[in-house]
Amino acid sequence: MSSLPSGRAAAPAPSRRRRQRRALPGFGLTLGLSATYLGVIVLLPIAALLLHAASLSPAEFWAIVSSRRAVATYRITLSSAFYATLFNAGFGLLLAWVLVRYDFTGRRLLDAMIDLPFALPTAVAGIALTALFARNGIFGQWLEPMGIKIAYAQPGIVIAMAFTSLPFVVRTIQPVLEDLEVEIEEAGHMLGATDGQLFARVIWPVLMPSFLAGASLAFARSLGEFGAVVFIAGNLPMRTEITALLTYIRIDEYDYPAAAALATVILLSAFVMLFAVNALQLWQLRYMRRS
Secondary structure, rough: OOOOOOOOOOOOOOOOOOOOOOOOHHHHHHHHHHHHHHHHHHOOOOOOOHHHHHOHHHHHHHHHOHHHHHHHHHHHHHHHHHHHHHHEEEEEEHHHHHHHOOOOOOOOHHHHHHHHHHOOHHHHHHHHHHHHHHHOOOOHHHHHHHOOOOOHHHHHHHHHHHHHHHHHHHHHHHHHHHHHHHHHHHHHHHOOOOOHHHHHHHHHHHHHOOOOHHHHHHHHHHHHHOOOOOOOOHOOOOOOOOOHHHHHHHHHOOOHHHHHHHHHHHHHHHHHHHHHHHHHHHHHHHHHHHH
């Protein structure tokens, strides 16, 4: 074995684990900042809400959330959010498909308009919808004589919820469609698969997780919608009054514990729905990996 020349220091052995340079600070700092932001913006308001609700006794809490007026708002809110999500699930899927798979004049404009409900104040959306579907509105003056009542009825609530939650479905499905390779579909056609078989066995299994995620986000957004609904709903107790509006009425009456109790019901409903959808997505992903 040859020895090193005298007077020359031995070069240090290269480290096995080279420390990678990162554009952002280390894990501890980024995790701490993220946890702090999450705690202040999300967890702290939820904790304050639950604290107000906890000030009620179980009997008082149940009396508030199970009152006849409150139950009517649950029925109107949940059914309207369900119908709006059902419409957005189908229409949003078709709209995302058109934007990804077809090139036509005005495509970029249509794609930009999808985000309009995000930028538009919900109160402005409610006023615009009321101007369209009120009795003397552009469409309402023709629909009401035919017996079709939109404004100040549940169909108006559904339309307002669908308007504000549509982007969640489209923007969740669109990236998955863009990443879906067209060559797979062409190979399926060459093997003799029909369009229906190709969609059911190739495209839909890939789209299903994002489809469920978009629909669940749209449903959760519809549950909490307020500004667009109050203008077109008419806010008639037992008929067109949503839970968010009843919560606002209780706050306006300075009955904060009652408002917190009603808000807790909405919060728990959204959590249960999101948990169920995430569980379904997890099961579907595991099924795809096994198959």
